[in-house]
Amino acid sequence: xxxxxxxxxxxxxxxxxxxxxxxxxxxxxxFDDGPHPEATPLVLELLKTYDAKATFFCIGxxxxxxxKLVQQILVSGHTIGNHSYSHxxxxxxxxxxxxxxxxxxxxxxxxxxxxxxxxxxxxxQLNELVAKYKVIMWDIMCGDFxxxxxxxxxxxxxxxxxxxxxxxxxxxxxxxxxKLKYVLPKVLEFYNTKGLKFKAIPE
Ligand SMILES: [Zn+2]
Numbered sequence: 001x002x003x004x005x006x007x008x009x010x011x012x013x014x015x016x017x018x019x020x021x022x023x024x025x026x027x028x029x030x031f032d033d034g035p036h037p038e039a040t041p042l043v044l045e046l047l048k049t050y051d052a053k054a055t056f057f058c059i060g061x062x063x064x065x066x067x068k069l070v071q072q073i074l075v076s077g078h079t080i081g082n083h084s085y086s087h088x089x090x091x092x093x094x095x096x097x098x099x100x101x102x103x104x105x106x107x108x109x110x111x112x113x114x115x116x117x118x119x120x121x122x123x124x125q126l127n128e129l130v131a132k133y134k135v136i137m138w139d140i141m142c143g144d145f146x147x148x149x150x151x152x153x154x155x156x157x158x159x160x161x162x163x164x165x166x167x168x169x170x171x172x173x174x175x176x177x178x179k180l181k182y183v184l185p186k187v188l189e190f191y192n193t194k195g196l197k198f199k200a201i202p203e
Contacts, residue, residue, distance in 0.1 A: 004157045006139050016126060017135040018201075023165045026199040027191050029054040030138060032083055032115065034172035035062055035069035042180060043172045044076055050188040052198030054078050055136070056172065057115040060085030060105030070109070079200040081113030081136060082106055090121040098125050102133075112203040136201060138169040144176040144183065151182040158183070159190050167201070 011019040021028060029047075034040045035058055047054055056073050058080055063070050073080055085104040093101070102114065114133035121129070129135055142157040143149045162168050170176065170184070188198065 004141060004143070005161055006137065006141070011137075011139070014121075014126065014137070016130045017137045018167070019137050020139045020165045020167055021201070023199075025164060025195070025197055027162060027164060027196045028167045028201055029170060029187075029198055030057060030081075030115070030136070030167060030201070031055070031170050031172040032057045033059055033062070033087070035066045035073065036173050037066060037069070039172040039174060039177050039180065040066075040069045040073070042177065043184065044072060044078075046180075046184050046188065047078070047198070048076065049185075050192060050198070052188055053200040054198060055081055055113065055201040057081040057083035057113070057136075058105075058109055059083050059087050060108050061087075063105075063108045077200070079111070079113065079203060080109055081111050081115055081201070082109045082133065083115050084117050087117045089118050090116055090125050095122060095124045095128065098122075099128050102129065113201060134203070136167065138167045140166050141169045142183070144170050144179045145173070147175075151179045154179050155183045155186055158187050162191075164196055 031043055082105045085101045088101055090098055112134050113136050115136050119137055140162045142154045144154055
């Protein structure tokens with residue numbers, strides 16, 4: 001179960017997080033859970049083709065395993081964010097342990113941007129994090145990770161809902177590759193035609 005659009009009331013409750021960016025001409029793609037040896041190069045290649053920039057929220061464990069991919073993301077002009085070291089859920093993790101996991105990722109991913117795994121945080125965790133990071137959520141989730149969702153629905157979840165200023169959640173992971181190959185070029189084409197620029201979220 002997932003919601004394509006993050007409800008406004010949730011955005012209001014967690015208003016110290018960034019849910020969208022105030023812009024009339026830009027749109028923001030974000031890729032979580034990488035880097036991945038197959039998915040990340042595929043995404044980088046497609047972004048390059050359309051002269052698009054994006055933000056990659058890397059898991060510390062994966063960044064440690066694939067440092068060259070992290071470098072490739074950065075030299076291509078994208079931004080990178082901390083997505084914790086081992087991808088814990090904030091709801092079931094003690095705040096002290098949660099923050100330690102985020103700090104462990106920071107040793108590998110030096111970024112002011114943080115996205116909580118699953119978007120799940122306790123208020124106590126959020127309070128500590130906002131002192132050190134810009135906490136980036138999303139307003140559009142297309143469900144690229146959902147097995148039972150078709151690639152066509154995944155695409156229309158984005159094109160029917162995302163607009164200037166939207167932060168779109170995607171994944172550069174093994175389970176998303178098939179959908180990415182179909183969805184990503186079409187999304188890049190769709191918003192290019194509308195005159196929107198794909199930008200990286202600045203730190
Ligand atoms: Zn994640």
